[in-house]
Ligand SMILES: Nc1ncnc2c1ncn2[C@@H]1O[C@H](COP(=O)(O)OP(=O)(O)OP(=O)(O)O)[C@@H](O)[C@H]1O
């Protein structure tokens with residue numbers, strides 16, 4: 001059965017998509033991976049497929065959620081890397097969920113988990129990217145997860161968001177999915193020349209201790225350019241993803257510490 005790994009933080013621009021895309025790409029070198037885009041921006045879809053998100057109109061995660069069946073909406077990127085894409089319409093997920101005419105009668109936080117149910121045995125890992133908000137799309141992504149990675153970009157606003165994000169994870173654990181674990185906090189987008197970045201990195205460690213991954217991801221031009229160049233036939237791919245290899249090792253240790 002696939003391990004579901006969700007990347008989240010309600011602060012925008014904190015490398016959720018970049019990190020989930022790189023992790024999906026790197027894991028797919030050796031494992032069967034399904035990426036799931038739960039954000040109406042469709043950035044993970046664009047990053048991994050290098051296509052316009054509207055090419056996937058009506059063939060996205062929103063349609064999958066409405067029938068709680070992922071299979072017809074899986075797009076193949078490579079043999080080992082598949083995606084359920086998103087476009088703007090997933091923004092209507094909450095209104096669909098609360099529409100009195102909606103025939104869905106299950107737990108409103110478990111729609112994604114139910115949707116992925118039948119395909120879990122087809123993959124080793126399912127990587128879920130979330131929007132910069134704590135709405136229903138994120139709650140469903142947290143509830144569907146075996147493990148959650150909290151993204152901490154070294155800024156004061158992201159630091160302010162982190163506490164509430166972790167509280168939300170605990171709430172989802174208590175109310176919806178007792179099996180879900182918080183894998184840890186990934187400190188990222190560090191500008192090594194900035195002392196305030198360094199101070200925030202240290203503050204996160206002081207406050208959250210071992211919950212922080214040891215690996216810290218810096219800002220690099222090659223990583224930033226992935227959205228333009230993609231993963232295939234990208235001459236700087238090795239340097240773009242190099243620093244994520246260490247993180248994946250740590251992540252795998254924490255993921256595999258989690259029982260099926
Ligand atoms: N390690 C990095 N080095 C350089 N640039 C990066 C790095 N990680 C992310 N970026 C860039 O920072 C910007 C924000 O990253 P990304 O879109 O992954 O964040 P996000 O948390 O998914 O944003 P949103 O909240 O809007 O979904 C993007 O332009 C991305 O290319």
Ligand SMILES: [Mg+2]
Nearest residue numbers: 016017039043
């Ligand atoms: Mg994003």
